[in-house]
Amino acid sequence: MSKFTIEVADTAVESRLLHFLSDLEKNFPAKLQWQVKQPRKTNGSAKPDTSLSERFEAHFQRWKKETAPLSSTHAMFSHPDYLEIIKLGGAAVPLILKKMQVDPQHLFYALLKITGENPVPAVHIGKFDKMTNDWLDWGRQKGYLQK
């Protein structure tokens, strides 16, 4: 088994590399062991790490801009930035819910993939406002949002 570490200059490069390696892993499972990390900051010369909320915001805005003219949920949910939002995992759930409060978009599927939960009843399927409210109610019940 090959094991290697790649140091990258910034979060954007890190994100793209993670995406590439994830695809590679699907084709060559268990043959590669990899780690991508940004270098330790020294003497202020390296760029500061961006916070989770900044990474989420960058992915969200790029995804929104690039998929806005599309009707296809297939295209929306396979967009690299949408996949990156999912990869942020549970820590991103409060950020997603707060974004849904001010700028509702099709983030339902990301929440489903991250949490494994779905608060949308069958009678609300396809009804954007109702699905948004179902998820926001779920967020309040779980303590992610203020009641």
Add this chain to the structure above:
Amino acid sequence: MSKQTIVMDEFPNSRLEPFELTSPATGKYNCIAWALEDPQFFYWPGPKEFYNWPKDLPRELSMEVFVQIFAANGYQICENASLEKGFQKIAIFEKNSEPTHAARQLPDGFWTSKIGALEDVRHSLAAISGGMYGGAVVFLKRENPADF
């Protein structure tokens, strides 16, 4: 909303062809809902947990299935996009062998589309051809009682 002529980079022909906004932007419904005149839903054969799609149709991104959803609403495949008195037409777009968009013909021969999560637009068929949606490859029509 007053009509506003714009250009969208995703549709290069919108620089040359009629393309005007007719609604505010919203992600609540999409092009299929707008073509079916049922904008209370977002229609797509995507995740069954969230997106409306007829139960008796496969959730499959294929032209055959997209034709079926319009056929279930009284449309039949026809030869072209030309205006025919007494009929309402639908154009289904395809890119990379997958359906991407549907537009509905207006009584004056122009077309109306919902652009993803953006606005409704009134346009010529050429205005949105050759861009992000690819081209219109299937046309359907049904009798339009409003014309009688």
